[in-house]
Amino acid sequence: MVGAGWAGLAAAVHACEGGCRVTLFDMAPQPGGRARSVVLPAGGTLDNGQHILIGAYRETLALMSRVGIDIDSLLLRLPLELRYPDGRGLKVAAGPPLIGFALGVLTARGWAPSARVRFLRTAWRWWRNGMRNPGVATVSELCVGLPERVQAELIEPLCVAAMNTPAHEACATVFLRILADALFGAPGGSDLLLPRAGLSELLPRRAVQWLEQRGATIVFAKRVLAFEAAADGRLLVDGESFDSVVLACPAGEAARLVRSIEPRWSAQAGALRHEPIATVYLRRPGPVLSLPMLALRTGRDNPAQFVFDLEVLGPSSATLAFVVSGAGPWLADGLDALVQRVRSQALRELPTQFGGELPTVLHASAERRATFACTPGLQRPSMEVGPGIFAAGDYVEGPYPATLEGAVRSGLQAARRVLQTAA
Ligand SMILES: Cc1cc2nc3c(=O)[nH]c(=O)nc-3n(C[C@H](O)[C@H](O)[C@H](O)COP(=O)(O)OP(=O)(O)OC[C@H]3O[C@@H](n4cnc5c(N)ncnc54)[C@H](O)[C@@H]3O)c2cc1C
Structure with missing residues (x-):
């Protein structure tokens, strides 16, 4: 497996349960991909972007249970x-x-x-x-x-x-x-399922432990650079030989890896357009929000659509996370400009929470390629890349837009194909 995001972890767990000997590579020093916790330079951790799950995320919730996560203690369920x-x-x-x-x-x-x-x-x-x-x-x-x-x-x-x-x-x-x-x-x-802990606790860390206990080899900080089909039908990942490979890295990277061996698939994956998401974490000196999540009115000077109270949820005290989805137009002026707009919006909409003062910024992040743009008539790349090569990821053809559930479903689907080819 190339990539230990939620798709790669789902694929690895399912393949491992099916009896495969799994090797998982990720270029990052930790698992989770776009849905993980990050250590801040000033200390403490926050997520690389506020996430929400919903009750309809059946496969994600089942996967979390499979690796031993107590869902009710880590997710707050609300209508x-x-x-x-x-x-x-x-x-x-x-x-x-x-x-x-x-x-x-x-x-x-x-x-x-x-x-x-x-x-x-x-x-x-x-x-x-x-x-x-x-x-x-x-x-x-x-x-x-x-x-x-x-x-x-x-x-x-x-x-x-x-x-x-x-x-x-x-x-x-x-x-x-x-x-x-x-x-x-x-x-x-x-139902909304709001994380009560950092995203890495929700699946990535526990899934890695689960895999290691079952003999899987997991290699972090290793970017797969080259991928070839050998003459004997096996597949070479940076020279190491495997029966089948699941490419669970983002579309652009999967496209790069198979450019010479599967050019049509590569062109389709490489052509996907992406949308950014920004998250701005502000210190809240005043009282907690009336609900863990509130919607906000958006407009040119009001970029954020939602705000989450991380103290009510659990992971961080006196912290509000403001989410700007479809952040392209605001990021056109740079992340700093977006942050200043969010600070002003926060003060306008939640004056009591900020004691009438412009809020202090704890952290801001912008994921430029957060999700693919889910536009009409979009042809998404299929899970079948070539003989023994399968793609997993939130962008792969499937019923859902780019979400955790889409990623997990696609990982499970790719692992099922690996098990079929191995049988
Ligand atoms: C800010 C933000 C907010 C979001 N909010 C929500 C939300 O509220 N609800 C929701 O359901 N979804 C949300 N999403 C979407 C969700 O995070 C993604 O759909 C999901 O995490 C994608 O998982 P993935 O495994 O397909 O890809 P990724 O998470 O991108 O995983 C790919 C992995 O591959 C690794 N990799 C890449 N190239 C290589 C290589 N050459 N060699 C080895 N490893 C490699 C990367 O390091 C990464 O770990 C959000 C996304 C962002 C960015």
């Missing part, structure tokens, strides 16, 4: 609630998903009765259509006719949170699929 600092917004009620959603809409604070009814009618139409075949390309087109407030306070934040792509560019088909799984799927699918 989906998109609440703004002024109390407006919506909470999905407990119980059967359709009823919980309808009740949530009917009791949403700040929406006119006519807006609630129009939204319910539209959602009913989507549901009757099987949450498929939207007949339009983008999420904005899908939502034409919905009241502006519903679009701004619900659709836009959900879309950018789930797909990291703004509604006017995001694929309507994928959006409907996410809604189908989360809002209208199994009970609890829409």
Whole structure:
């Protein structure tokens, strides 16, 4: 396996359970890839970006259990609630998903009765259509006719949170699929699962221990540079010979590794466009937030869509994490400019939490290639790269946008193919 992100770890655990002798390489000194904790230069740890999971992440939760993680102690489960600092917004009620959603809409604070009814009618139409075949390309087109407030306070934040792509560019088909799984799927699918510990504790560290206890070889700080198919059908990873290889590194790196042996696959993977996400961690001298996560109003000078209270959640005291998904337009002026905007936005929206003073920055990070841009008609590279070579990663063809669940599912799928070829 090349890459010990969530996809590579899922693939390694499944292959190991299936009886394979697994070797896992990662160029970083630790596992987790884009979803890991980082040690700050000034001491302490924070995540390389605030993450949320949802109840519909079935395979991710099952994988965490398989490696011995106590999910309830590491994830705070809450009914989906998109609440703004002024109390407006919506909470999905407990119980059967359709009823919980309808009740949530009917009791949403700040929406006119006519807006609630129009939204319910539209959602009913989507549901009757099987949450498929939207007949339009983008999420904005899908939502034409919905009241502006519903679009701004619900659709836009959900879309950018789930797909990291703004509604006017995001694929309507994928959006409907996410809604189908989360809002209208199994009970609890829409629940928010908020990390109570650093991301490395959620899966990466424990998965590595689990693998090592079962004899897997794990090599960190080793960037795989060369990959060749040998004449005897085996595969050479920097000269070391293997029966099959799972490329669980990001699309661009997988494309580089197979450029000469699988040029068509390489061209497709290399052509994916990416979207950045920035996270700004600010010290909160005042009281904790009313909820662990709040939605924020966005605009030119208000880049962040969500804020998380890491003290309420557990990992860090007096710290708020502001998340800017689809951060491209704000990063065009540089990370510093984005941070200054977030500080001003934070003070405007949460004056009590910051005691009326511009907040102090604890840490800011921008992951330029956080996820692929989930746009209409996108052809994603397949898991089958070539004989004995499989790709795993959040970008590989599959039902989900770039998410932990997409990465884990694709890792499991690649490992199943490795086991089939070995049989
Ligand atoms: C800031 C941010 C916020 C996010 N928020 C959410 C969220 O709230 N919910 C959610 O579900 N998803 C979220 N995501 C997406 C999620 O993090 C990713 O979808 C997931 O982590 C991708 O996992 P992966 O294993 O496919 O790839 P990666 O995590 O990129 O793993 C690839 C691994 O390959 C290694 N590697 C690369 N090249 C080589 C090489 N040549 N040799 C050896 N090793 C190599 C890398 O070091 C890395 O460890 C977020 C992402 C970011 C960046």
